[in-house]
Amino acid sequence: MAENILEIRNLRFSFRTYGGIVQSVRDVSFEVREGEILGIVGESGCGKSVTSQCILRLNPEPPGFFAGGSIKYRGEEITAKSDREMRKIRGVEIGFIFQDPMTSLNPTMTVGKQIEEVFVGRGGLSRREVKKRALEILRLVGINEPERRYKQYPHELSGGMKQRVMIAIALVGKPSIIIADEPTTSLDVTIEAQILDLLKGLRDAMGLTYLFIAHDLSVVKYISDRVIVMYLGTVVEFSDTEELYTNPLHPYTQVLLSSIPVADPRQAREKKRIMIQGEIPSPINPKDCCRFAERCPYATDACKSSLPPLRELKPGHFVACHRAGEAGI
Amino acid sequence: MTKYILKRIGISLVTVFVLVSVVFFLARLMPGGPFNDPKMSEAARENLSAYYGFDKPLWEQYLTYLGNLLHGNFGFSTKYPSRTVNDLLAGAFPYSADLGIRALCFAISFGLVFGIISALNRGNKIDLIFVIVAVFGTSVPDFIMGALLQYFFSVKWGLLPIAEYKGFAYTILPSVGLGFYTMASVSRIMRASMLEVVQQDYIKTARSKGISRFRVTWKHQIRNAIMPVITILGPTVAAVLTGTFVIESLFAIPGMGKYYVESVQNSDYSLILGMTVFYGTFLVFCNMIVDILYGIVDPRVRIAGK
Numbered sequence: 234m235a236e237n238i239l240e241i242r243n244l245r246f247s248f249r250t251y252g253g254i255v256q257s258v259r260d261v262s263f264e265v266r267e268g269e270i271l272g273i274v275g276e277s278g279c280g281k282s283v284t285s286q287c288i289l290r291l292n293p294e295p296p297g298f299f300a301g302g303s304i305k306y307r308g309e310e311i312t313a314k315s316d317r318e319m320r321k322i323r324g325v326e327i328g329f330i331f332q333d334p335m336t337s338l339n340p341t342m343t344v345g346k347q348i349e350e351v352f353v354g355r356g357g358l359s360r361r362e363v364k365k366r367a368l369e370i371l372r373l374v375g376i377n378e379p380e381r382r383y384k385q386y387p388h389e390l391s392g393g394m395k396q397r398v399m400i401a402i403a404l405v406g407k408p409s410i411i412i413a414d415e416p417t418t419s420l421d422v423t424i425e426a427q428i429l430d431l432l433k434g435l436r437d438a439m440g441l442t443y444l445f446i447a448h449d450l451s452v453v454k455y456i457s458d459r460v461i462v463m464y465l466g467t468v469v470e471f472s473d474t475e476e477l478y479t480n481p482l483h484p485y486t487q488v489l490l491s492s493i494p495v496a497d498p499r500q501a502r503e504k505k506r507i508m509i510q511g512e513i514p515s516p517i518n519p520k521d522c523c524r525f526a527e528r529c530p531y532a533t534d535a536c537k538s539s540l541p542p543l544r545e546l547k548p549g550h551f552v553a554c555h556r557a558g559e560a561g562i
Numbered sequence: 563m564t565k566y567i568l569k570r571i572g573i574s575l576v577t578v579f580v581l582v583s584v585v586f587f588l589a590r591l592m593p594g595g596p597f598n599d600p601k602m603s604e605a606a607r608e609n610l611s612a613y614y615g616f617d618k619p620l621w622e623q624y625l626t627y628l629g630n631l632l633h634g635n636f637g638f639s640t641k642y643p644s645r646t647v648n649d650l651l652a653g654a655f656p657y658s659a660d661l662g663i664r665a666l667c668f669a670i671s672f673g674l675v676f677g678i679i680s681a682l683n684r685g686n687k688i689d690l691i692f693v694i695v696a697v698f699g700t701s702v703p704d705f706i707m708g709a710l711l712q713y714f715f716s717v718k719w720g721l722l723p724i725a726e727y728k729g730f731a732y733t734i735l736p737s738v739g740l741g742f743y744t745m746a747s748v749s750r751i752m753r754a755s756m757l758e759v760v761q762q763d764y765i766k767t768a769r770s771k772g773i774s775r776f777r778v779t780w781k782h783q784i785r786n787a788i789m790p791v792i793t794i795l796g797p798t799v800a801a802v803l804t805g806t807f808v809i810e811s812l813f814a815i816p817g818m819g820k821y822y823v824e825s826v827q828n829s830d831y832s833l834i835l836g837m838t839v840f841y842g843t844f845l846v847f848c849n850m851i852v853d854i855l856y857g858i859v860d861p862r863v864r865i866a867g868k
Contacts, residue, residue, distance in 0.1 A: 286766075289770055291766055291769055291770060316775060319772070320772040320773070320774065321772070322772070323769070323770055323771060323772030324770065324771040324772035324773075325772060328770070329767075329770040331763055331766065331767055331770075332763075333763060336762065336763040336764065337763040337764055337766070337767045338764055338767065339764040339767070339768065339782050339785075339786070340764075340786070340860065340861070340862060341785050341786055341859065341860060341861060342781070342782075342785075347767075350768070350771050350773055350777075350781075351771045351772065351773075353773050353774075353777060354773060354774055354777070355772075386861040386862070388861070388862045399767070402767065402771065403770075406771075406772070
């Protein structure tokens with residue numbers, strides 16, 4: 234089995250707000266194996282972005298703070314590092330691709346400068362070598378005429394091209410892990426497919442490991458080797474992609490999967506959809522119980538009084554549900 | 563870019579022309595006239611009117627004025643006989659401009675620095691102090707600000723000369739007095755803009771690259787935060803450089819400020835027009851410079867202007 238390159242144990246990350254303390258990430262544990270694509274899915278506000286940004290310490294601290302747990306990158310504890318120490322990891326050990334390429338590039342700086350900036354203050358490379366690397370990486374992410382694009386500003390590029398530039402920024406420092414936070418959400422479907430294929434191809438070519446965050450279940454199914462399902466700051470299910478999509482154990486995962494639209498109208502009519510009631514509960518001062526209990530069709534009293542631990546129901550298939558595995562669920 | 567600038571100059575000329583026309587007729591609509599002294603005989607009044615050409619039909623006066631203006635001639639002042647408006651402006655403008663440039667240098671440099679420090683220390687005591695200074699600066703009127711400066715720095719502590727304009731030490735108090743409001747507003751706008759930019763996604767991108775905090779602030783945050791400050795600079799530069807009545811009177815500086823008030827009080831038609839045209843042209847010019855500056859700071863504007 235491949236080595237664990239990133240280990241997250243019982244991570245808790247909260248934000249101080251005027252309304253109280255928001256526990257955005259609550260007891261999240263998972264590990265990323267070298268060379269795999271690990272997907273994280275969940276709806277807006279479930280803590281997937283905050284979790285991923287914890288790894289590079291990009292969340293604003295304050296108001297955010299670590300409330301417990303550990304993040305280990307190749308055995309090194311990240312939560313204890315200073316900003317200066319984090320700079321040795323950001324960009325060169327772990328790269329980050331952001332959600333919205335329209336707003337994630339600095340409008341007043343040329344594309345080339347933004348890519349080259351990864352090398353600023355690191356020493357070792359001459360100006361010419363840095364430029365060569367930038368042009369190389371632009372070519373690698375599939376940008377035509379890199380010399381021309383190098384001198385252009387972000388507004389002169391299309392959306393898909395901007396996302397390619399974002400990928401170039403994440404890759405240019407030759408990191409071993411790439412965290413991609415919904416990299417295709419703001420792109421249209423054809424561009425989305427191109428970018429996903431590009432990311433997959435780069436993984437094979439460069440031996441990368443991905444942490445891939447998305448709210449689109451089909452995208453995650455397409456790209457990931459293993460998948461984590463998050464709900465309101467907790468991991469509810471964690472398994473191989475194939476297993477998770479064919480045999481979901483957590484009621485929330487089942488609900489999510491049943492909501493994927495099917496193109497064929499005949500199949501769509503036959504498909505069973507599970508509807509759930511209510512809304513996502515407030516993340517401020519949550520009760521110590523299963524977070525899905527209020528909306529779960531199978532909830533019992535036990536679900537409303539104690540937090541279900543993540544247990545390995547089948548080899549490699551973890552689920553945080555008191556009743557998972559029972560007949561009919 | 564050249565085409566854009568030429569277009570801007572064309573629009574500016576039209577603006578100035580409309581300004582001249584409107585002010586020309588508005589000034590004539592004011593009650594009274596330039597020769598209102600009750601001790602003056604009727605014959606003398608008619609003589610003077612004829613001398614200045616005020617007895618001719620209005621449209622003829624208007625066309626004559628426009629013709630003279632094209633030659634850069636603002637005409638004679640009625641209040642200061644034998645002196646042309648050009649003379650008056652040429653004598654007073656250097657003082658106003660000198661004071662204005664000093665005030666602007668003070669206001670922009672301190673305003674930006676205060677705004678940036680304030681934003682970087684958001685929520686703590688340093689921020690609080692700068693915010694208080696900024697609110698004080700934008701809410702205290704200049705005659706009180708000038709008087710306060712004079713009272714403390716000249717009368718009480720005897721550090722700086724109280725009035726007149728005869729050397730560097732003399733320029734400090736009026737420059738600060740004149741620039742304080744601008745300094746305070748620049749600082750407020752810069753602070754707000756910095757805090758807005760820091761939440762932008764590209765700041766997070768910059769941080770994810772592992773560059774220093776200083777570089778993130780300097781290259782990504784400040785560069786993008788400075789736009790709104792440039793916006794207010796156009797009108798501010800024009801207003802500060804062309805003199806202000808209050809500060810110049812307080813510090814006994816022979817600048818242009820007093821003419822704004824005097825010319826209207828005396829119905830000194832040529833001087834009113836001269837001041838308006840001068841100020842208006844200056845304002846239009848400054849705004850044009852700002853538009854061009856935008857293009858330099860923000861590449862997106864450059865493309866739109868092509």
